[in-house]
Amino acid sequence: MANATRVCLTIPPKVQSAGLGPDIFRNESDDDIAAANYKWYNYSLPRLELQITLIFVVTQFFHFFLKRLGLPLLTSQLIAGLTLSHAILHDKSEVMWTEESIQVLGTIATFGYSFFLFLMGVKMDPGMIFTANKRTISIALLSVIAPLICAVPIILLSFDPITEQVPKVQTIFLSSYFAMTSFPVITLLLSELKILNSELGRLALSSAITADVFSLFMLIGGTLLRVWIQSGVNAALNEFMYVMAFFAFVFLVLRPAMLMVIRYIPEGKPMYETCIYVIILIFLVCVFLSRLFNITVIAPYILGLAIPHGPPLGSALVEKFERMINNLFLPVFVTSCGLRLKTLDFGFGDTSMKVKVALAVVCPFVKLIACFLPSYLTKMPIKDALALAFLMSSKGIIDLGLFTALYDLNVCYNKRSLMHWKPYSELPIVSVIHVPDNVNSVINLLEATCPTKENPMIVNVLHLIKLSGQANPIFISHQKKRRTNFTNSYSENLILSFDKFEGNNWGAVSVNAFTAVSPPNLMHDDICTLALDKLASLIILPFHRRWYIDGSIESDEDYIRTLNTRVLEKAPCSIGIFVDRGNMKRPAMPVDSPPDQLPSYKIAMIFLGGSDDREAFTLAKRMAQDTRVVLTIVHLTPENEGSPHHEDWNAMIDNEMLREVKNNGYVSYMEKAVADGPETAIIVHSMVNEFDLIIVGRRYNMESPQTSGLQQWSEFPEMGVLGDILASVDHGGKCSVLVVQQQETVTRSRNRTIDFFS
Template identity: 35%
Template sequence: MSISSNYTLFHSVTRLNHTSYKVCFDAPPHIVSDGLWGGKENGRTPIKSFFPMFELQILIIFVLTQVCTILLKPLKLPQFIIQMIAGLIIGVTFEIKPLEPYMTILFPYGTHDTISAISSIGFVLFVFINGVQMDFSMITRTGNKAWTISVVGLVMPLVIGLIPIILFPGRLERLENANGHGIVVALITHSMSSFAVIASLLSELQIQNSEIGRLALSSALVSDILRITITTNLVVMGNPNMKMISRNLASLFALAIFIPLICRPIMFWIIKHTPEGRPVKDGYIYVIISMVFALGVLSVKIDQEFVLGAFILGLSVPEGPPLGSALVKKLQFFGITLFLPIFVTTSVLKADFTMNFSSYVMVSTGIVVFVTHLIKITVCFITALSCKMPVTDALCLSLILNTKGVVEIGIFNALFDNDIINGQTYGVMIISVMFIASIVHWSVKLLYDPSRKYAGYQKRNIMGLKRSSDLRILIALQKQNHISAAIDFLDLCCPTQESPITVDVLHVIELVGRALPVFIPHCLQRQASGSASHKSYSDDVILAFDIYEHDNENAVSINTYTAISPANLMFEDVCHLALDKVASIIILPFHIRWSADGVVESDDKKILRALNQKVLEIAPCSVGILVTRINLIPKATPTTSITSEYSTTRLAVIYLGGCDDDDEILCLAKRAMNNPRINLVVYHLVSKDCIKELEDLMVNSDGLLQEMKNAEGVRYQQIFTKEGSETACFLREVVNEHDYFIVGRRHGISSPQTDGLSEWSEFPELGVIGDFLAAPDLNSSASIMVVQQQISRKKELNGWIL
């Protein structure tokens, strides 16, 4: 193959042999041009300058990646696979004769190394960010199940794969001469799991918060640390000079020990000198980023990969806010959004896909990859089953731990650049990554549905409770101003020694700057620490509810928890805890909070509204959404009497009848009427055209409505309305007469009393009546509890009803 200097960045190109060329270029080289016409005399045209060509190539890769994303969206492929496909397309166009001249102009000889070197910054930052997000201390707290699965899944494929290598060394030597260490590389790399790759897969599938997701991340954390330890030591031992082995080994251990010992205290000092609630100073961030590349250079000096120093430094950074989250936020765009896709695409461009399917390269490497994954899937599956996991979950876990991704691409790219594997072996490895990642992604998405455990038939609601049963409530909070509203609702439930309640309080916090979701039971945390002074993310929540439990001794039992998870997966923590604690109702704060004068104090659509909507959809029990305006419920005790010195709360129940939600609010109202300082009014809205249905309702309502109607201290009032406009007029009349409303959500149920109101509904999660009462134009100071009884769902999966 001859190369014309006109299609390169160089003045002249002379061929020396089949693969080597002698080039001539200016020193320093042309970085920028003088424009399309300004560089004719001095030669600094865009086609002969590095920076304009680099920008053009980035633009081509970006456009092609976006086009592939749109066209391949129905296949639901991982994002990095689409970037790899873009690289394949660019590589194939070089082989098409009519397009070859144009591709030679767009990707001239001499630019591949430039764009690859610059884009490698993206891979380094990707490894560093994942190191920051890893909580290394979790490795000491990981359970035996995760350790067993990760160690067995790593050791068994290596041991089984090494047996034929030891028994037939001559055959291995011939194969290695043919494909350049492809068999050993395939065996080692495909036996291991990468934390960053598995975390990315679980994030795309949105299951990192599920039970299998947490177990997979814990196993991957152990496996990744073992992988780094094995590979770095193998690189050191690969040097034939014993003196160099000793030097590099000592330097490696010094790097692994002194970076955490020196850098981690410095970073804690940075956190200590950052005021609470304020961002970390940019100067500190830039110093840490500079250390990433300095340690990378140091890693190369001891014959290790550039990314090793970045990874160790990332592990030394305290995960989460303020420092970890600041680093992730600062590097996310340039590291992962911009440079990493270019790195993946250019890595695929290097591969040689002109393979002979009958060659030793294709057959031997392909067989090793297939057998290694088959062994790893089998041993992980059997180990998971021995840990008493369900068959489907065990299969999904074994598939997840076998996935491949960007980290493996970076490893194969480095091995190819260092001439450890040849172009054809590199091509096989790249194809194996694409196939394995796609198969795992599709298989897990098909097999695993985390919401299936909520699709049961067991009734968990207030109406289904026996008289002797205590009421179990789960309260989910996010902000401090949710605490007082939640305590007011507990007072509304009127806990007494004869009718106690058990409350599980879950403080949900958005996962930022870390990869592992965290779930903290504070009762166990306090027992483990032996002191109430143990620092917690939820100190204010714990203190407030401890005081409330103390003030209502023997009437209220409270347990507090903290869940740190991605915003789009917080519902998993809420629903799982409700299922585990057999809660009868989940109480959620509404995403908008109004002050008494109608001014919006906070509005959190991104987290709270998404959480509420998802919990309403899959909750394993009843759900209540609490719209808070002002806290007016007086604190009740079992010995309180009605006297003028105590204020009362005017509670209203809006009852339409004909659905389970309305029966649930009557059950809640029954508990509230036991509080002597609550004046309860039940408004029964009846359609003027449905008098006969009203009579049937009074007969067949299981005594709930009749009991409320005849209860002492409860005012029952029938309101006849013809349509939604009359209902709206009535609600406007009474809205300022009450401090608290309890209404049913009645989602998907139409009735004459609400005809026309749904067209003006802004928040469907509140139902028609709740949405109307929450409207700011009513100028009301009343809080609203919107209740949805547990939805019985039949969930079909793979043709079977679960």
């Protein structure tokens, strides 16, 4: 007992202080004198608040510099924990981080980590396992099994049965940790890199979820093995019964009950608040019982897996709690892990530490090779295979720099625009749908393009849905007739509407339907990837604002506006943003009806000059090949135009294109000279009630005398000057607008794709 330490505890513990100021009404009793000597920061609540504040300040300080190197917030949180630990501050750390306060902070951190695992389980779609292909399964299994096999010789060769310097159970669990692939870690890393719904990201997610389920069963088996070795067969059997009872309750009682409740929720309606509170109560009880029966790690995750992902239940849980967990509790957990470091002397001379270092080197390297070989042998490009291997081997931050350097996020494309497409050949188009109102709008616009058997088109319809309540994005091709876990009545109605459009234009229109569920900030990747794979020449995007019949605003979605801007920057082909005023609806008639019975369209194209205007002109001219279209070209020229010999190359191309229609009988051509932007605005306003559709070029940031003085008044700068005028609500007209931009980013061909659906 000579080394015993006496510790005095205050019972009950002092949680909240009396404040910073002196208490002038305090009586001078012994208790009050003791309370007066008990400083405010010795109370648990003020100390906890101060610790959390300090954690966030130090974390943000490091992240301010590290984010410029492309490192995630997790790195800054770990460094903040190490900086505030006893290993760095030594005795000074005891001023803030006492043993009692660390226990309180650890409780908060453990709760946050358990809740984080629960939410990641909610967002996970186990159905992806059943759609995995051979490449995915081989990558997943080899990435887990190969490191374990290579770890066994190291453990056996290093173990001394006499001195027992290397505990078998500890080293086995350490090798299992290096072998495991964590689906939440891969998901967060892909989100940090903004490639969650890219081709490589989808393959990584599919492999990670398969490996994670395999690792989960391996972890359960390892836990039972540890209990068997340490406590005997009876204890292991009891542990096994606890685990089986938990699985039975979660998947045979809780999940069917939740599915039954969901059936009574109308589609599109929010989940009952009572159900959410009951699930949180079950989660808290689950965490308590899991600690009681020693299955702490897996219980919250398994419970989350049992909850149906997506709307209405999964998305409601994620929307309510994810921001709080990720921004408050999870940073505390990560930083508290760094705080546990007591010394920088790791004892590398010890045999046990040598074995751990050997496992830390060998297992990740073997895992890297095990992920790379199946990818490379299935004819994946070597850079993509290496990037996938580093990603699957990552524990959150280790291989982030290598992965970012290897994976090219800014792939450029061949030139694909309307001007470069062959006449009288199939025109491939990608049409984006967000809400039900977009369906009729897009169909009406496609009708206006007047497809014929001599002038056909291929329409690739992409239904975009916000990713909500699940971690993995989904991309569904409705042509493959393959069963999926995703059902959405609106997608079914969308398919029926476009099938009818295809039937009304049989032989002139071919429709392919797709559904993509992804985060709003990554939806542009789905659009660009589909346009690239389908060799599209035009992407049609709905405008972010919609109006009622009386002209009042019905909805204004900022995320759609941001999406359109990103597509304009990165699209592999030309883009058209369609502003629908509801005036283009025509009765559906067969394509072989007599010409005099077909509905007509009055379309105008305003031409100022430049690549975007030439692209818009090409689309308008293609429309005019059909007798149903009455096309008018309005060419606005500056009053003080220079002499012809001062024309640049763009002006020469413009004049050559216009020469085709100046004396053409099926197109009306008007040329008007304008002095400045206000005069152009007057002409544009005068046209809105005369036409069904006006087509303009975007001409973003292009200066010209015809638009001078208008840019500073733009409400929608991404639409260009003329597009902004026509999209604004103050002109009082009901003319629909199509703003066209020619493809911008062109440097080299992308000659490879990863087919992870095969």
